[in-house]
Amino acid sequence: MTRCKWVTADPLYLDYHDREWGVPQHDSRMLFEMLCLEGQQAGLSWITVLKKRACYRASFHGFDPHKIAAMGGQELDALMQEPGLIRHRRKLEAIVTNARAWVAMAQAGEDFAAFIWQFVGHQPQVNRPHYPDIPAKTAASEALSRALKQRGFTFVGATICYAFMQACGLVNDHHVGCDLCPAEAG
Numbered sequence: 001m002t003r004c005k006w007v008t009a010d011p012l013y014l015d016y017h018d019r020e021w022g023v024p025q026h027d028s029r030m031l032f033e034m035l036c037l038e039g040q041q042a043g044l045s046w047i048t049v050l051k052k053r054a055c056y057r058a059s060f061h062g063f064d065p066h067k068i069a070a071m072g073g074q075e076l077d078a079l080m081q082e083p084g085l086i087r088h089r090r091k092l093e094a095i096v097t098n099a100r101a102w103v104a105m106a107q108a109g110e111d112f113a114a115f116i117w118q119f120v121g122h123q124p125q126v127n128r129p130h131y132p133d134i135p136a137k138t139a140a141s142e143a144l145s146r147a148l149k150q151r152g153f154t155f156v157g158a159t160i161c162y163a164f165m166q167a168c169g170l171v172n173d174h175h176v177g178c179d180l181c182p183a184e185a186g
Helices: 011-019 028-041 046-059 065-069 073-079 089-107 112-120 139-150 158-167
Strands: none
Touching (some): 028 046, 028 089, 028 112, 028 158, 112 139, 139 158
């Protein structure tokens, strides 16, 4: 199989590329998880976060926003000692902050998935980019970033939001030449 050029030979990365990256995700909890994990990636490679995802899921209650929103400082102190996480206090605090923002949206009757998908008109954008000509951010990711920040989310800059949009299939950026690129589908 021919894959996007960013994929390494790591089996975890191969599986992620082939089965998850760019597949439209509409589950609000999974979108929340991916947004939080993309924030953990800031300044690091995605494979670093991907290798720690199971520990993040265990440490953050399966990314249940209601349970995470109830977490306090003592729990975060303990998580700062967990070697399976990226031990960056502000990044870990961002997951709790984002859970509280997610819960506030839900309490206001706002569906997180519908909110996220509005930034692409509720349809995946298919870009068919040529490697390495992939933007780090777009007008849509900038708008999503602004809207999330207005609702109290953190670690959601435009570049993080674009990586999130790619990961969750809001945009399909499988490169031309990749077997999963819609331009290559026969």
